[in-house]
Amino acid sequence: MSERSVSEIGRFFEENGYYHAKGLLSASQLDPLVRDFDRIVGQLLRSGEQVDATWDGDETARLARAGDRILHTHNVQKYSRAWLNAFLDDGFLDVAEEILGPDIVLHHSKLFQKPAEAGAPFPMHQDWPYFPTEQDRMIAAIVHVSDATDEMGCLRVYPGSHKLGRIAGADGRQANATLDRYPIEQARVLEAKAGDVVFFHYLTLHGSMPNRSDRTRKTVLVQMYDGQDRVVEGNTHPDERMVLRGWNHHASRASAAAA
Known part of the structure; x- marks a missing residue:
């Protein structure tokens, strides 16, 4: 954690590796995000692109049924100004700052829509294998566009598991001794309401069960890192390097021009 004074939010996050910010987005803030979320999904479905993000591997096979799927795209801010506004919202960034410190850089965002009755699970995993940083100062924030109950396949976490550090093979694809x-069945269930945002460390073990309800689960995940940290070379995920607050201490002419 940062050497700056640690707030109640920061203390909770440091101990547990997550923080549930209930009601962070008001109904008036949420309305345009719901509208544009649905518009993005419609555009994806019309595109003919491969937009199913269901994982392969033993763990998914154990949890899922045939036909389970999850709709997905990166970087909703490239579709919608309303979503960019949400990432720049002072209330959202105030919580992120309590966790990361004053320099907050966007790595990428992801839209996930778990269809009713057939929404695919995400097995228990850590995020670091996909986009490791030098100092492990990377967090995610899940913006809940809809309610997310246990039956709908809401987020599950192991509180304090970020203290385990990097776990080899913790990408969730295949079972291993640590996982x-x-x-996932014994992880803490974090049910949420539309407008809630759950922040968690990229070393926190997390996952979600299938959506077996009659309602669609809609979320946008925002991946952010400390502006004094940097992503390890060879990262294949989009690294937007967009400063949401403060400063990017490692920006250069070359990195600013990179796609």
Whole structure:
């Protein structure tokens, strides 16, 4: 954590590796985000692109049914100004700053829509294998566009598991001895309301069960890192390097021009 004074939010996050900001977005803030979320999904479905993000591997096979799927795209801010506004919202960034400090850089965002009755699971995993940073100062924030109940396949976490550090093979694709000790069935269930935002460390073990309800689960995940940290070379995920607050201490002419 930062050497700056630690707030109640910061203390909770440091101990547990997550923080549930309830009601962070008001109904008036949420309305345009819901509208544009649905518009993005419609545009994706019309595109003919491959937009199913269901994982392969033993763990998914254990949890899922045939036909389960999850709609997905990166970087909703490239579709919608309303979503860019949400990432720049003072209330959202105030919470992020309590966790990361004053320099907040956007790595990428992701839209996930779990269809009713057939929404694919995400097995228990850490995020670091996909976009490691030098100092492990990377967090995610899940913006809940709809309610997310346990039956709808809401987020599950193991509180404090970020203290385990980097776990080899913790990308969630295949079972291993460490992940066997942290089964998704025993993880803490974080049910949420539309407008809630759940922040978590990229070393926190997390996942979600299938959506077996009659309602669609809609979320946007925002991946951010400390402006004094940097992503390890070779990262294949989009690294937007967009400063949401403060300063990017490692920006250069070359990095600013990179796609």
